Amino acid sequence: MEIMSLVVTGLSIASILLLVALGLAIIYGVTGVINLAHGELVMIGAYCAWAMQSFFGLGLLASLPLIFLATALLGWIIDRVVIRHLYDRPLDTILATWGIGVMAQQAVRLLAGGELRYVEMPEAMNHPVSLLGVEIPIFRIFILGLAVALFAFTWYLIFRTTLGLKLRAITQSREIASCFGVNSNRIYGLTFAYGAGLAGLAGAVVSPLKSVAPEMGTTYVVDAFMVVVLGGVESLIGSVASAFIIGQSSSAVAFYANDTIAKALVLLFIVILIRFRPQGLFAAKVRS
Amino acid sequence: MKITRRGFIRGAAAAGAIGATGFPYIWNKNLSLARAADGEIKVGVLFSLTGTTAIIEESLNKATIMAIEEINAAGGINGMKIVPVIEDPASDPATFAEKARKLVLSDKCVSVFGSYTSASRKAVLPVFEKRDNLYFYPTLYEGRECSKNVIYTGAVPNQQQDEFVPWLVEKFGKKWYLIGSNYIYPKEENNYCKKLLEGLGCEVVAEEYVPLGHSEFSSVVNKFQSLQPNVIFSTVVGDSVVALHRQYKAAGLDPAKMPMASLTTSENEVAAMGGEAAAGHFTSAPYFMVWDSPENHKFVDAYKARWGADKVTHFVSEPSYFQVYLFKQAVAKLAASDITPPNIREAIKGEGMVAPQGKVLIERENLHTWLWPKIGQCKSDGQFEILKQSADWLKPEPYKAYPNMHCTEAGLTES
Numbered sequence: 135m136e137i138m139s140l141v142v143t144g145l146s147i148a149s150i151l152l153l154v155a156l157g158l159a160i161i162y163g164v165t166g167v168i169n170l171a172h173g174e175l176v177m178i179g180a181y182c183a184w185a186m187q188s189f190f191g192l193g194l195l196a197s198l199p200l201i202f203l204a205t206a207l208l209g210w211i212i213d214r215v216v217i218r219h220l221y222d223r224p225l226d227t228i229l230a231t232w233g234i235g236v237m238a239q240q241a242v243r244l245l246a247g248g249e250l251r252y253v254e255m256p257e258a259m260n261h262p263v264s265l266l267g268v269e270i271p272i273f274r275i276f277i278l279g280l281a282v283a284l285f286a287f288t289w290y291l292i293f294r295t296t297l298g299l300k301l302r303a304i305t306q307s308r309e310i311a312s313c314f315g316v317n318s319n320r321i322y323g324l325t326f327a328y329g330a331g332l333a334g335l336a337g338a339v340v341s342p343l344k345s346v347a348p349e350m351g352t353t354y355v356v357d358a359f360m361v362v363v364l365g366g367v368e369s370l371i372g373s374v375a376s377a378f379i380i381g382q383s384s385s386a387v388a389f390y391a392n393d394t395i396a397k398a399l400v401l402l403f404i405v406i407l408i409r410f411r412p413q414g415l416f417a418a419k420v421r422s
Numbered sequence: 423m424k425i426t427r428r429g430f431i432r433g434a435a436a437a438g439a440i441g442a443t444g445f446p447y448i449w450n451k452n453l454s455l456a457r458a459a460d461g462e463i464k465v466g467v468l469f470s471l472t473g474t475t476a477i478i479e480e481s482l483n484k485a486t487i488m489a490i491e492e493i494n495a496a497g498g499i500n501g502m503k504i505v506p507v508i509e510d511p512a513s514d515p516a517t518f519a520e521k522a523r524k525l526v527l528s529d530k531c532v533s534v535f536g537s538y539t540s541a542s543r544k545a546v547l548p549v550f551e552k553r554d555n556l557y558f559y560p561t562l563y564e565g566r567e568c569s570k571n572v573i574y575t576g577a578v579p580n581q582q583q584d585e586f587v588p589w590l591v592e593k594f595g596k597k598w599y600l601i602g603s604n605y606i607y608p609k610e611e612n613n614y615c616k617k618l619l620e621g622l623g624c625e626v627v628a629e630e631y632v633p634l635g636h637s638e639f640s641s642v643v644n645k646f647q648s649l650q651p652n653v654i655f656s657t658v659v660g661d662s663v664v665a666l667h668r669q670y671k672a673a674g675l676d677p678a679k680m681p682m683a684s685l686t687t688s689e690n691e692v693a694a695m696g697g698e699a700a701a702g703h704f705t706s707a708p709y710f711m712v713w714d715s716p717e718n719h720k721f722v723d724a725y726k727a728r729w730g731a732d733k734v735t736h737f738v739s740e741p742s743y744f745q746v747y748l749f750k751q752a753v754a755k756l757a758a759s760d761i762t763p764p765n766i767r768e769a770i771k772g773e774g775m776v777a778p779q780g781k782v783l784i785e786r787e788n789l790h791t792w793l794w795p796k797i798g799q800c801k802s803d804g805q806f807e808i809l810k811q812s813a814d815w816l817k818p819e820p821y822k823a824y825p826n827m828h829c830t831e832a833g834l835t836e837s
Binding site: 136248255271350389 | 693
């Protein structure tokens with residue numbers, strides 16, 4: 135009984151982690167860009183949800199596709215204007231994306247104001263259901279479902295489509311892929327846009343459970359990096375596994391001790407693991 | 423001219439000697455001149471306008487400015503205008519200290535109004551103590567401080583809890599869950615709360631602290647469900663409050679059976695989480711926006727007229743407002759040439775006024791304020807319904823959780 139509710143809590147933490155980390159994993163896995171503005175893309179997604187609701191009266195679910203498109207477009211613009219010129223200088227992308235993040239935060243503060251905002255939870259989901267003897271908020275189940283669906287879609291995109299084939303070819307060797315006529319520049323742009331769109335979706339979906347503020351991205355980018363680093367970059371399955379592990383262990387430790395200790399222990403565990411397995415839990419087989 | 427090492431040292435020593443003897447004299451002269459000159463009284467206003475706590479500190483800045491404008495419009499203090507020097511410490515304690523130094527040393531303010539967080543107050547404290555200047559601090563805080571350079575106009579633990587805790591025990595029961603953010607304020611409040619609960623024969627089923635900025639409360643909500651406390655005593659602050667309330671609501675918990683009782687949830691936080699998520703929970707504070715008194719109607723109307731009809735007043739902006747008036751009353755008792763921080767401190771002791779919350783008074787002993795605690799229940803329209811006001815105003819006792827320590831005019835004494 136208690137175990138059951140712990141597992142469910144762990145799953146719902148893991149689903150949010152996965153949702154937030156997915157976009158980061160893809161961008162990093164394919165383009166090698168460490169996108170420090172990822173948290174700000176999550177934040178912008180949340181603000182889009184707020185804007186849709188308060189200016190156009192659009193509910194959260196109805197605005198999700200629009201939010202995905204809007205943040206993807208923003209990602210594409212960022213890639214075309216800034217990141218594209220830095221693909222051969224990976225270290226500089228850290229500085230550039232960080233700068234973009236700072237600008238995004240301030241821009242939102244200027245446009246939407248500094249106060250905390252909130253997004254209405256869809257009425258039908260604002261109560262719990264009893265499942266396997268555990269009370270679970272419907273909205274948490276929705277997040278879990280969405281995370282799984284987006285993961286499945288991403289997996290399909292990468293492993294079952296021509297676009298994905300090109301993408302994997304570039305990951306293995308950009309030069310050789312280019313020799314075979316793959317337009318790596320275009321693929322990079324699309325990947326960045328897709329990753330940004332996923333980040334925006336994540337932000338929109340978590341906004342009814344949490345608060346919406348210009349600084350909210352900072353915590354998400356840390357969580358997302360934990361997941362990606364633990365799971366092994368370039369490995370989608372790795373991200374799922376590590377989100378699951380982090381979610382379950384935080385849930386268990388938080389229940390028997392508290393959230394502060396859970397956070398510290400999980401970080402400690404990741405640091406130790408990386409010391410012995412720098413490539414993360416699941417390393418993709420890539421010829422270096 | 424050739425600079426030799428010896429010549430340089432000699433020159434530096436001479437400059438140092440002149441600096442040590444000459445400058446303080448010039449400074450002092452300038453100080454007294456500046457303070458009385460041109461019919462102006464300079465004060466500092468030190469609230470963050472950018473950074474993480476800017477959201478709330480902006481409203482404190484606004485309340486302070488409004489009070490200063492009102493006083494000046496009504497003729498100032500004995501014909502002298504209050505001139506505010508506004509600085510933005512950017513939510514960073516180190517910047518707070520730096521700006522405080524500027525306000526005290528180069529702007530020569532006779533007092534400074536500022537700070538929301540305890541961290542920023544602690545950061546500026548040495549500046550004010552070293553120069554014997556005065557800092558007006560409007561926030562409710564954890565107590566356990568006794569400085570003769572700070573005028574505290576917010577509530578300390580005994581003022582928020584003495585009425586609140588027994589009332590909740592009687593109404594809901596004896597099984598309590600204490601949750602707070604992980605820093606000094608919640609720990610001191612809980613410290614005092616546990617003392618009260620012990621005296622009432624209650625049981626604390628859990629005492630838990632979450633990291634500042636924490637937003638994933640599913641484990642906590644899970645524990646609420648399995649431990650089934652009668653009251654959840656919350657000192658969670660900032661955006662975490664919003665996440666906690668929203669996740670409590672999504673989990674289908676019922677405030678009528680397991681209410682959250684908070685010392686920190688004001689109209690501001692409620693606006694950020696939506697009234698629906700806040701409805702039914704309780705807050706104890708000396709001031710609520712809906713408080714029905716002529717002084718409060720005047721304050722709220724003036725605030726909305728000055729800053730916008732959608733703005734809310736709350737239990738930190740109200741002290742930010744009335745403390746400027748207390749400052750005015752104290753300064754009005756002094757001759758223009760006597761307006762110095764130590765004289766203002768002596769003049770403000772025992773000074774009282776009818777504030778929006780009711781009659782308040784600066785306690786002579788510890789420079790804290792006598793206040794009127796109230797218990798409010800949040801409604802879904804985002805405002806509070808005031809269920810109870812204390813029968814009498816409450817004396818501030820910043821060391822009540824430490825019975826052998828006393829804050830007196832001479833300083834902190836231990837018995």
